[in-house]
Amino acid sequence: MVGDRCFSSAGSGSCPIVIYLERERLAVIKLQIVGHQGPLKKLIELQDRDRIPPTLIFAGPEGVGKKRAALAWVQRMFCSEVSACGECGHCQRVAQQQHERLLLVSPSGTQIKVEQAQQILSFIRLRTEQGLRFVVIDEAHLMNSQTSNALLKSLEEPPEGVHFILVSSLASGLLATIRSRSQTVQFGGLSDQDLKAIVPHAEDWKIRSAQGSVARLLKLEDDDFTELREEAQRWIKNLAEQKNLMQLNLEKPIWDDKESIFKFVRVMQQLVRDHLYRDHSLEPLIHGDAGQDKDAISSRRWDEIFQKLIVLERDLLAHRDRKLAMEDLVIHFQSELGSVNGSPHGLA
Numbered sequence: 001m002v003g004d005r006c007f008s009s010a011g012s013g014s015c016p017i018v019i020y021l022e023r024e025r026l027a028v029i030k031l032q033i034v035g036h037q038g039p040l041k042k043l044i045e046l047q048d049r050d051r052i053p054p055t056l057i058f059a060g061p062e063g064v065g066k067k068r069a070a071l072a073w074v075q076r077m078f079c080s081e082v083s084a085c086g087e088c089g090h091c092q093r094v095a096q097q098q099h100e101r102l103l104l105v106s107p108s109g110t111q112i113k114v115e116q117a118q119q120i121l122s123f124i125r126l127r128t129e130q131g132l133r134f135v136v137i138d139e140a141h142l143m144n145s146q147t148s149n150a151l152l153k154s155l156e157e158p159p160e161g162v163h164f165i166l167v168s169s170l171a172s173g174l175l176a177t178i179r180s181r182s183q184t185v186q187f188g189g190l191s192d193q194d195l196k197a198i199v200p201h202a203e204d205w206k207i208r209s210a211q212g213s214v215a216r217l218l219k220l221e222d223d224d225f226t227e228l229r230e231e232a233q234r235w236i237k238n239l240a241e242q243k244n245l246m247q248l249n250l251e252k253p254i255w256d257d258k259e260s261i262f263k264f265v266r267v268m269q270q271l272v273r274d275h276l277y278r279d280h281s282l283e284p285l286i287h288g289d290a291g292q293d294k295d296a297i298s299s300r301r302w303d304e305i306f307q308k309l310i311v312l313e314r315d316l317l318a319h320r321d322r323k324l325a326m327e328d329l330v331i332h333f334q335s336e337l338g339s340v341n342g343s344p345h346g347l348a
C-alpha cells in the first residue's frame, strides 16, 4: 500500500495520498456510525499509528452508540479492506459477535458477574489465536467488586496482543486504579440532526426530548405520549392558573408504576421549561409543536412551578409514595390560593 508506506516514512500530514486515504476510511466507517467524528478520528489515528492502548474506556452518555463505535473500530482492525466495510467475513463475524478474536461481555441482569470474569480470563489466555484480540465489556461500571478484582491484573497489563475496551455511561464508577491505567475516549450526545438521520420519522419534539440519546429516542418512539402529554398540559395549566385544581385526577393510572410517573413529571417539567424559554425568547422549545399560546402567567409563576416539579422528582427518586407526592403538589397550590382568598379551605 503506497499510502501506508508514505505515512510511516514521511510522518503525518505531509503526504496528500495518506490524507486522502484517511478521509476515505473515515467516510467508510461513518457509514455505520452516525456522529462522533472527534472520537472516531482519534481511534483511527491510534490504529494507524499502531498506538492502541492496552485498555481503553469509551465513556459518555447512555444510548449514544459507544458500544457500536467499539465494534466498528474492532471491525476496522480485522476488516479485509481496513475500513470496517461491514461486508467482508471479518466485519460480519464482528457484527454477529462471532469473531474468534473478539469477546463481547454484557451485564447479566444488573451486574457483570465473577463467572463472566472467568470467561474473559479463559479467552485472553488462549494462545492459539495470533494477532490482536479484543475484549469489549459493555456497561463496565456494572462489574461487581469480585469481577473487578478478578480482572484487575489483566486490565492493568493485558497479555501480548490483547486489548480491553470498557464501555461505560458511568466511567466514574470504575475502580480508580483501572481508570488511571486506561486511556479514555470521550463520547458526547448526538446532535438533533444525527438523531434525525438515525430515526428519520421521529417527531421533532421527541428528538429534542431525547437529548442526544438514540436509546431514549427509541423509547419515546415506543411509547404513546399523546394522552400523557395532554394530561401533563392540563396539570400545569391548572397549577399555573390555580383553577380547577380539584378536577385534577389523582386516581389516574399514570402513577400506577414508577416509570410512568417519572415520565409524567418530566414531561410537565419540559412543558414548564418551554413556557420559561418562550417568555425569554430562548430556543429550542422541546414541545414547540404543542400549541402553547401566549398566556398571562408570569415567568415567576412558571419558575415557581418548575422548582416544585424538581422537588417532586427528587421526592419520587427518594421512593416517596407516588400518590401522596402528587397530592402534596396540588395541596401546595391550593393552600396558596386559600391564603390569598382568605379562605382556610381553599377550593374545598
Ligand SMILES: [Zn+2]
Binding pocket: 075, 078, 079, 080, 081, 082, 083, 084, 085, 086, 087, 088, 089, 090, 091
Ligand atoms: Zn470488512
